[in-house]
Amino acid sequence: NLRKRMQGMHIEPYEISLTDKDGQTRYFELKAKRIDYFGQEANVVILRDITRRKENLRRLKEYAEKMEELVNEKVKQIHESEEKYHELINKMNDTVWVISLDGKFIDVNDAAVKTLGYSREELLRMEPADIDGSLTREQIRNLIKNMPADRIQVFETTHITKDGKEIPVEISSSLMTYQGKQAILNIARDITERKKAEAKLLASEREYRRLYEELKKTEDALKRERDTLEAVTENVGAGLGIISRDYRILWVNRYLRQCNPGCEGKICYSTFNHLTHVCPDCGVRKIFEEGVSLDRHEYAFTGIDGRPMWVELIATPIKDAEGNIIAALELSVDITEKKLLQNKLKEYSEKLEQLVEERTWQLRQAQAKLVKAERLAAIGELAAIIGHDLRNPLTGIMGATYYLKTKFTPKLGAKGKEMLETIEKAISYSNKIINDLLEYSQDLKLEYTGVNPKALLQKALSTIEVPKKIRVVDATDSLLKFKADEEKMREAFTRIIQNAIDAMPKGGTLKVTSRKVRGKIEIAFRDTGTGMSKETLSKIKGGTPLFTTKAKGMGFGLPVCRRIVEAHGGKIHVKSTVRRGTIVTVTIPAKPKQKDEGQANDFLTDTRHCQ
The missing domain is CATH 3.30.565.10 (Histidine kinase-like ATPase, C-terminal domain)
Incomplete structure (x- = not known):
């Protein structure tokens, strides 16, 4: 089958048997899938041990056959003797009851009373739908109506005890003659443990399926990561290479391959720099001989067109699982444009210094203006002081003028009255100036x-x-x-x-x-x-x-x-x-x-x- 799968044929999962070291035969379910394993065709194979399941199925089959034989024998005996029938069903550990064709309990055994928690009298007043947690009355009526006469009908359901506990059961149901009338005999077996075993088996199967899916996802993720890494290294706008301890070029990316076609396998210093010895300040040498974890330095040279060029070289070690340095990874970045920009920045810096000098001169001019403003402020402050000091003599002059005007107006001539009016106007104007001074300074x-x-x-x-x-x-x-x-x-x-x-x-x-x-x-x-x-x-x-x-x-x-x-x-x-x-x-x-x-x-x- 593996050979057929490698040829592209689809093979469904199948069972195989193997003998372990103790000589025991074990059964397995084999699932396989063809994959690409690091460039080679291979099969991923998952073996699931189903020995216990096979053994359980065999025992269940034997048990079912025995049960069928036993039921047939018991039914025959029941037909012969109802007394033996009652003795038989009451000795059984399984729940047994007899149902009339109209869907009523007409007989139950001791195990039914014990298991369900009801008394015999209570059960005989009930019907199957009262204790069944899975089937409706309509479904139960259909089962009774369609009960085959020549074979036992087996199905699973859930019984509910008087205290509300749910018990999964497997029911074997068949037609019988009870007290001269046709009835239905039901034998219910508690399958709780079997359900648990099946649940574990199902969970195990799901876990195996999940592991298989995880394995597939991991394989896909590794492939995507490999493709991504390859895309990054191949398309990065800088040179990337791996150098061995004997300075041989093990691998380069597309950038270096285009600059140095056919360089892989050659000595790095003779291929890249046309030297007969290791380059001065070589970062790879420092990693191999001095054990540095990272080296970064710049290298200047003249390009083919005669223009100056600069590259920045960054080297880091590559170690094996034991931590030994087995190679070095070196990154070379063209920084010519950066260097040219730095030179321009230097020119701009010099121009900026010149501008700073010019600005300093402007600040000195502004400082001179500020000094002038301070002088004007001092004038304003002095004006406020003078305004306060002038108000007192003006008040005296105003009072004296009022006195002269009220006492001597009849004695004054036209010229005297004119002079008094001139004094009053001068006082009013002076008072306005004082008010302006005070308002300006406050x-x-x-x-x-x-x-x-x-x-x-x-x-x-x-x-x-x-x-x-x-x-x-x-x-x-x-x-x-x-x-x-x-x-x-x-x-x-x-x-x-x-x-x-x-x-x-x-x-x-x-x-x-x-x-x-x-x-x-x-x-x-x-x-x-x-x-x-x-x-x-x-x-x-x-x-x-x-x-x-x-x-x-x-x-x-x-x-x-x-x-x-x-x-x-x-x-x-x-x-x-x-x-x-x-x-x-x-x-x-x-x-x-x-x-x-x-x-x-x-x-x-x-x-x-x-x-």
């Missing part, structure tokens, strides 16, 4: 509330005396809402509006609009005034403090506005054209950031950044 603390541009604009206009020749157009959106410090924003609006009025001495129009763009609120103030030159606009955008083009004032207006807006996280944009007017756009977030205190971002206009 910290900003914001108290956010819900506001809208229209309400802010109206409150700002209520504090300003707008000349009749100037028309204010309110085009803001009353439904537009955002979070801001109402008083601070009103102050910023007031200063922007006042600047617009001052820029229109001959009259004009101030139009205020608002809109929401990408989560931000934009409020634009467009006047038709004199506009600003590029130089003036540059100084304003640059945040130059204390800068003004007016005859009166110290240039605090726009810086204070910028501080307020930037403290809200916003910004001010100024666009101006000479003789055409100016547009001041205030942009702030609709929702403020989580801050306890707003701060202006321009360090040239905020002394705290320099302090």
